[in-house]
Amino acid sequence: MxxxxxxxxxxxxxxxxxxxxxxxxxxxxxxxxxxxxxxxxxxxxxxxxxxxxxxxxxxxxxxxxxxxxxxxxxxxxxxxxxxxxxxxxxxxxxxxxxxxxxxxxxxxxxxxxxxxxxxxxxxxxHWQRPIDPMASDALREFRLSTHPIADAMAINHEGARIGVNRTPGRPRNFDPAFDLLYATSDLGRRGAEIAFLLFDWPMLRRDGEPLPGVVMWWSAPEARWRIACTIADAGDRGAAGGVTLLDTRSEGLRDFRTSAGRYAWAGGPAGPECHAVPP
Known part of the structure; x- marks a missing residue:
């Protein structure tokens, strides 16, 4: 609500x-x-x-x-x-x-x-949505998870206060309008909806280190989004930024690369899971 x-x-x-x-x-x-x-x-x-x-x-x-x-x-x-x-x-x-x-x-x-x-x-x-509806649903499901980043999002980082915080500048609490980078894909397999969520949030970011993020996949049998893995990326918003989908595949899904490294897929108890692999 x-x-x-x-x-x-x-x-x-x-x-x-x-x-x-x-x-x-x-x-x-x-x-x-x-x-x-x-x-x-x-x-x-x-x-x-x-x-x-x-x-x-x-x-x-x-x-x-x-x-x-x-x-x-x-x-x-x-x-x-x-x-x-x-x-x-x-x-x-x-x-x-x-x-x-x-x-x-x-x-x-x-x-x-x-x-x-x-x-x-x-x-x-025409009216526009701030982010893709699919990424929005994946973000909502992630925030309901027990992932440490989701736990950090649930904390009020602006201290005890009543009413609206009218202090100028970027809010400290997580706000997807400011703090979220995302991409969506089916990774080359019909029905394999994937959402890459990267958190450009000052409460998580450390100087000189890449941004943390997660990959969410849509579990059709459960009709819900699940976390496939945790990722990292520099969050470059320029022409060279974003996730690179590779020609190689594992578990029928295209492997991918971020600025932090390469990721492949493996079968898991609840569905596909991604993991970092050596260069």
């Missing part, structure tokens, strides 16, 4: 202000937040300065699966761009504090006026 951005968050990143800095629309796809009224609640976030975000307005959108796109009507090439959810058109106005900052207005007070001058074409913009 706790909010998990890996499962419960939909996002759109779009430059609505025409200044080259994108705004972010967040839609909370969970009944614990949106209730059972047949729709979803969300917010629009604006970055006034690098790293300084604020809420510009609340939004609503119907939750027909899959959640429908929003529409960006035609608008001038400069200035703030209206957007339409299936609850109506949201516009923009200066905030009442005289700061010159903008806030978005709900449909009932948004005036739709003719637009003159250069136009952009209207288009639909």
């Amino acid at each position: 706790n909010f998990d951005p890996a499962r419960d968050l939909l996002t759109i990143v779009e430059d609505l202000g025409g200044d080259g800095r994108p705004e972010v629309l967040l839609l909370f796809n969970t009944a614990a937040i949106s209730g059972n009224w047949g729709g979803l609640w969300g917010v629009v976030m604006v970055e006034d300065a690098p790293g300084r975000w604020r809420e510009a307005c609340s939004i609503a959108h119907r939750s027909a699966p899959p959640v429908g796109a929003i529409r960006l009507p035609a608008a001038p090439l400069r200035g703030w761009r209206n957007f339409r959810t299936d609850e109506g058109i949201y516009g923009w106005r200066p905030m009442a504090d005289g700061s010159g900052r903008m806030e978005c207005t709900p449909p009932e007070i948004t005036a739709v006026r003719p637009v003159r001058g250069p136009r952009r074409r209207a288009r639909w913009v």
